[in-house]
Amino acid sequence: MAVDPLIELRDVNKYYGELHVLQDINLTVGKGEVVVVIGPSGSGKSTLCRAINRLETIESGTIELDGRPLPEEGKALAKLRAEVGMVFQSFNLFAHKTVLQNVSLAQIKVRKRKRDDADKRSMELLDRVGLASQAPKFPAQLSGGQQQRVAIARALAMEPKALLFDEPTSALDPEMINEVLEVMRQLAHDGMTMVVVTHEMGFARSAANRVVFMADGRVIEDRTPEEFFTNPRSDRAKDFLSKILKH
Amino acid sequence: MNVLTDNFSTFGDGFLGTVELTVYASVLALVLGFLMASFRVAPVGSLRVFGTVWVTVLRNTPLTLLFFAVLLGLPRFGLVLPFKVFAVLALGCYTSAFICEALRSGINTVPRGQGEAARSLGMSFGQSLGLVVLPQAFRSVIPPVGSTLIALAKNSAIAGAFSVTELLGTYRTLSELGYNIVWTFVWIALGYLIITLAISALFNALERKWGVAR
Numbered sequence: 001m002a003v004d005p006l007i008e009l010r011d012v013n014k015y016y017g018e019l020h021v022l023q024d025i026n027l028t029v030g031k032g033e034v035v036v037v038i039g040p041s042g043s044g045k046s047t048l049c050r051a052i053n054r055l056e057t058i059e060s061g062t063i064e065l066d067g068r069p070l071p072e073e074g075k076a077l078a079k080l081r082a083e084v085g086m087v088f089q090s091f092n093l094f095a096h097k098t099v100l101q102n103v104s105l106a107q108i109k110v111r112k113r114k115r116d117d118a119d120k121r122s123m124e125l126l127d128r129v130g131l132a133s134q135a136p137k138f139p140a141q142l143s144g145g146q147q148q149r150v151a152i153a154r155a156l157a158m159e160p161k162a163l164l165f166d167e168p169t170s171a172l173d174p175e176m177i178n179e180v181l182e183v184m185r186q187l188a189h190d191g192m193t194m195v196v197v198t199h200e201m202g203f204a205r206s207a208a209n210r211v212v213f214m215a216d217g218r219v220i221e222d223r224t225p226e227e228f229f230t231n232p233r234s235d236r237a238k239d240f241l242s243k244i245l246k247h
Numbered sequence: 248m249n250v251l252t253d254n255f256s257t258f259g260d261g262f263l264g265t266v267e268l269t270v271y272a273s274v275l276a277l278v279l280g281f282l283m284a285s286f287r288v289a290p291v292g293s294l295r296v297f298g299t300v301w302v303t304v305l306r307n308t309p310l311t312l313l314f315f316a317v318l319l320g321l322p323r324f325g326l327v328l329p330f331k332v333f334a335v336l337a338l339g340c341y342t343s344a345f346i347c348e349a350l351r352s353g354i355n356t357v358p359r360g361q362g363e364a365a366r367s368l369g370m371s372f373g374q375s376l377g378l379v380v381l382p383q384a385f386r387s388v389i390p391p392v393g394s395t396l397i398a399l400a401k402n403s404a405i406a407g408a409f410s411v412t413e414l415l416g417t418y419r420t421l422s423e424l425g426y427n428i429v430w431t432f433v434w435i436a437l438g439y440l441i442i443t444l445a446i447s448a449l450f451n452a453l454e455r456k457w458g459v460a461r
Binding site for chain 2: 055073080081082084086088090092093094096105106158
């Protein structure tokens with residue numbers, strides 16, 4: 001790969017008891033790259049995504065960010081997490097805070113920005129995801145798609161080096177999926193480094209630099225979307241694609 | 248009937264004594280309970296053990312026994328304080344174990360993702376607990392914490408047996424003076440009712456203001 005690696009996983013293994021959920025995972029994500037991770041449920045793709053900012057611990061192997069290994073705990077880990085944004089399937093907006101407070105909170109408490117500066121930046125970001133008018137509302141008053149766009153704005157507010165998306169559209173009504181994907185497409189276009197776990201093949205085709213196909217805790221294929229979708233090599237991928245592309 | 252009017256200052260002193268014990272011990276119980284609940288969910292193992300031991304020991308010790316231990320035990324180690332302070336310590340520590348568990352059950356009602364989102368934004372454990380999880384847990388623990396503090400107010404009567412001025416203890420003075428014991432107890436009960444209903448009212452107000460909107 002020609003580009004600088006930003007996220008590097010080497011020989012990563014993780015178990016849930018007996019279950020070997022991540023098996024010798026090797027994956028490199030370059031600066032500015034958009035990597036889409038797809039695969040059947042239970043294949044370990046969410047776990048992989050969550051391991052990158054250590055919401056899941058790993059048993060062996062190394063994960064490096066920008067050339068530095070992930071810290072174990074404490075301040076160093078918190079610092080690193082601030083550099084890597086995460087967008088969850090269930091949005092996880094802070095239920096007791098308004099939309100604006102959701103986006104500003106970590107800027108003030110972690111980045112130590114003044115409230116006015118943080119709110120100003122939050123409004124810019126909310127405007128960017130098309131939700132500036134919703135700033136004073138509480139998350140429960142928004143639709144799922146709107147909540148997820150706020151969650152993206154909240155992650156962007158920390159000026160992260162990379163963004164992780166853990167099935168960002170899986171909890172959304174079909175008509176709301178596109179508004180979220182559109183924001184993600186724009187981010188990809190602007191050069192954000194992204195790891196996206198998703199079932200949206202359209203997004204994978206149009207926005208990804210690479211598609212990583214996982215099954216049973218292993219990376220089976222790691223190729224450009226064009227190659228992967230038109231000519232999958234493994235039987236496992238052919239089987240998967242035939243099931244989801246039939247309709 | 249004239250038990251009250253004749254001895255208003257005795258009742259008044261006892262009532263204020265109970266109020267004082269209740270307020271100070273409540274503050275201590277809330278602070279310690281909050282601290283222990285944080286310990287019990289902390290990522291550091293030794294803190295979790297400390298919190299668990301604290302709760303297990305204090306919750307399973309009869310309160311009277313705890314009073315004996317504090318009032319008779321601590322002076323042996325050279326710690327001599329007014330009995331009232333000892334009483335506040337015993338009541339506060341005892342109740343903190345129950346507050347801790349109420350808070351912890353509240354923490355468990357907050358979806359896991361809230362803490363994960365906070366941590367993924369770079370917040371420390373303390374920040375994600377203090378800014379995100381506890382404010383949401385607080386809403387669902389208002390009723391059980393209210394009950395616990397009402398129990399504390401009534402438990403403060405035990406302090407009377409250790410010559411701390413409080414409401415129930417006034418009956419001894421009055422029965423020695425030959426007043427009707429039944430009426431004495433009626434007025435004492437009314438005194439407790441004023442305190443416990445005040446706590447109920449306070450917590451109802453808190454619940455209206457902060458409770459989970461559904």
